[in-house]
Amino acid sequence: xxxxxxxxxxxxxxxxxxxxxxxxxxxxxxxxxxxxxxxxxxxxxxxxxxxxxxxxxxxxxxxxxxxxxxxxxxxxxxxxxxxxxxxxxxxxxxxxxxxxxxxxxxxxxxxxxxxxxxxxxxxxxxxxxxxxxxxxxxxxxxxxxxxxxxxxxxxxxxxxxxxxxxxxxxxxxxxxxxxxxxxxxxxxxxxxxxxxxxxxxxxxxxxxxxxxxxxxxxxxxxxxxxxxxxxxxxxxxxxxxxxxxxxxxxxxxxxxxxxxxxxxxxxxxxxxxxxxxxxxxxxxxxxxxxxxxxxxxxxxxxxxxxxxxxxxxxxxxxxxxxxxxxxxxxxxxxxxxxxxxxxxxxxxxxxxxxxxxxxxxxxxxxxxxxxxxxxxxxxxxx
Numbered sequence: 001x002x003x004x005x006x007x008x009x010x011x012x013x014x015x016x017x018x019x020x021x022x023x024x025x026x027x028x029x030x031x032x033x034x035x036x037x038x039x040x041x042x043x044x045x046x047x048x049x050x051x052x053x054x055x056x057x058x059x060x061x062x063x064x065x066x067x068x069x070x071x072x073x074x075x076x077x078x079x080x081x082x083x084x085x086x087x088x089x090x091x092x093x094x095x096x097x098x099x100x101x102x103x104x105x106x107x108x109x110x111x112x113x114x115x116x117x118x119x120x121x122x123x124x125x126x127x128x129x130x131x132x133x134x135x136x137x138x139x140x141x142x143x144x145x146x147x148x149x150x151x152x153x154x155x156x157x158x159x160x161x162x163x164x165x166x167x168x169x170x171x172x173x174x175x176x177x178x179x180x181x182x183x184x185x186x187x188x189x190x191x192x193x194x195x196x197x198x199x200x201x202x203x204x205x206x207x208x209x210x211x212x213x214x215x216x217x218x219x220x221x222x223x224x225x226x227x228x229x230x231x232x233x234x235x236x237x238x239x240x241x242x243x244x245x246x247x248x249x250x251x252x253x254x255x256x257x258x259x260x261x262x263x264x265x266x267x268x269x270x271x272x273x274x275x276x277x278x279x280x281x282x283x284x285x286x287x288x289x290x291x292x293x294x295x296x297x298x299x300x301x302x303x304x305x306x307x308x309x310x311x312x313x314x315x316x317x318x319x320x321x322x323x324x325x326x327x328x329x330x331x332x333x334x335x336x337x338x339x340x341x342x343x344x345x346x347x348x349x350x351x352x353x354x355x356x357x358x359x360x361x362x363x364x365x366x367x368x369x370x371x372x373x374x375x376x377x378x379x380x381x382x
Contacts, residue, residue, distance in 0.1 A: 129238030257371020332359030
């Protein structure tokens with residue numbers, strides 16, 4: 001199928017177009033639609049998104065005052081869409097395992113003047129953590145975020161100060177003082193205040209600074225937050241079980257639904273299987289983080305049934321207290337039924353009565369969107 005989009009001037013040879021992974025290959029000199037680039041125009045007022053991405057936020061249907069988790073949130077488009085639907089009232093936790101991507105989420109939220117988004121660097125595969133992990137001397141060496149912590153942070157109007165430090169709390173606990181705690185034996189939350197000794201040691205020792213810079217380049221730095229005028233590094237390891245009313249899981253995928261897609265041939269059967277395995281592990285975390293009675297929306301930008309319907313089959317068969325529910329609005333097409341042979345085993349897909357509870361978007365479909373998939377679950381009491 002060919003579609004005329006305009007006339008262009010090739011800036012690279014044919015070979016170069018397939019070798020280069022980024023850059024401009026064709027400069028358009030005549031377009032069907034004479035629209036200027038929108039990058040940088042009305043910054044903070046407009047954020048371009050594909051229709052299915054916007055629909056995903058609508059399907060989750062966040063309400064004002066709710067606790068919402070966006071597990072793989074970068075660059076923040078869906079998180080900000082959720083915040084707009086909530087009228088910036090409530091708490092949205094947006095996570096990513098990359099420090100730079102977390103900073104991008106913070107930047108976008110600031111540009112759009114959204115205050116209800118809390119962005120943290122978290123490994124989503126380890127997102128569920130015990131509520132407290134204390135050493136023998138009672139100092140908390142890692143913080144597990146729960147609702148009390150999020151409420152406290154909102155009341156204190158915590159905002160990143162922009163200063164970045166990288167400290168080893170385990171080795172430096174002698175220089176850290178637990179300054180504040182939230183009452184309750186099981187829900188206690190402590191934080192560290194960095195004392196002058198520790199600050200001077202990091203700031204003025206050249207060897208320590210060099211080691212810090214090396215760690216920053218390798219792993220990404222941690223962000224210093226300000227509580228009541230103090231500097232405190234929050235070492236986020238994860239979240240308490242059942243913390244959130246609603247969870248959005250839009251995991252990394254093969255992205256076979258994106259277009260233009262010039263290098264789709266780079267994906268292998270083994271790679272597609274690995275994507276699906278990774279997504280199932282992320283779903284295991286999402287189920288534990290959502291409270292009974294809450295909702296989980298699972299979405300991808302791929303058309304691969306192994307990452308879509310097969311993952312849903314795994315979730316429904318593994319967690320009997322999960323059920324697919326109706327979506328509103330519903331603009332896509334039904335899901336796939338039957339089985340899928342991935343070269344290693346035969347995976348079950350959706351049942352006939354389940355296929356109309358999911359939305360599948362095809363790049364060649366009547367809506368002219370990217371390839372996408374959306375499913376919504378309710379978490380019943382276990």
